[in-house]
Amino acid sequence: MKQIGTGIAITGSGSATPATTLTNDGLSQIVDTSDEWIVSRTGICQRRLAVPAESLAVLAASAGREAIAMAGLEPSDLDLILLATSTPDDLFGTACLVQARLGAIQAVAFDLTAACSGFVFGLVTAAQFIRAGTYRNILLIGADVLSRWVDWSDRRTCVLFGDGAGAVVLQASDRDRLLGFELRSDGTQNSCLNLAYQPQSQSLLEDTLIGQGTFQPITMNGQEVYRFAVRQVPEVIEKALFRANLSVEQVDWLLLHQANQRILDAVATRLKIPPEKVISNLAKYGNTSAASIPLALDEEVRQGTVKPGDRIVASGFGAGLTWGAAVFEWGLK
């Protein structure tokens, strides 16, 4: 029998983006590209870029603060802060820096890395702590500053990415609003999309060699990633809906990782979801990786488009490769 109060309610959202905007016309002064090419191939018009003083922790904490306030909680009510990111301020983890900024003194905090699937993977991870009865109030943040790791001389990738943060609060509830999910990984296709560590051999002693280096900028096989997304995302969404015992028609919103409008359109077409149910804000922000789903959700919630009780199917996909989908009802406890 299900324990009382081990269902999941998603009760608050928040977001933060840097003030600096880089338009497609601005980008075409950096690399050989054009507004026409970028808009027609991706749907992206501009992206936000973090200045050096805008750390990941600053953006993540701003988004988190808004989500906590919407949920009607105080930072000290949080039991756990999960930060989904691939671009930490500190490789040892950035979640604790966010915890300190928020003053969430009771919360345990750690990072979770699953690239652009980070938010969906984080949602399911957070849910397990609530379902197990371990924690009641969890802040999940998706945040990335990919501008730090983009090769700004590579027009095939630099036009795609932007910086930002989004957050939700999950709370224990008598009714479970997380209706179904499915997560997948395939490391055999890892080379499609990398932000890889490149070691340089360094000899400490004659027989003691170490590899000290740095991370290399993002490399991507765009067409492979495109094909992967269009093939796998509809399938994983169908599996999550099956677990939720719901049909596509019973979903109010399709909320995909905001990678490329063509991917959004192709997935919606395959699932026979009409365009008016597809949430899209990538024209303004580009691909913000782990931030893109909660950032888009928060905008729709604050505009009043997504309403309490609305049924959303969210799907993240990206490096790893990783992909996953979660079906949930927004806002009700």
Ligand code: ACO
């Ligand atoms: N401006 C102008 N021309 C360009 C640009 C640019 N920015 N980028 C590439 N081109 C050129 C290429 O050089 C190529 O020219 P050529 O035919 O003379 O060689 C031509 O445009 C076509 O290039 P393609 O790579 O075939 O372009 P495509 O239509 O596949 O679009 C894109 C490229 C937008 C990257 C697409 O493949 C895509 O969206 N893929 C998915 C990428 C994605 O979503 N990645 C993020 C995953 S999430 C994560 O985990 C980070």
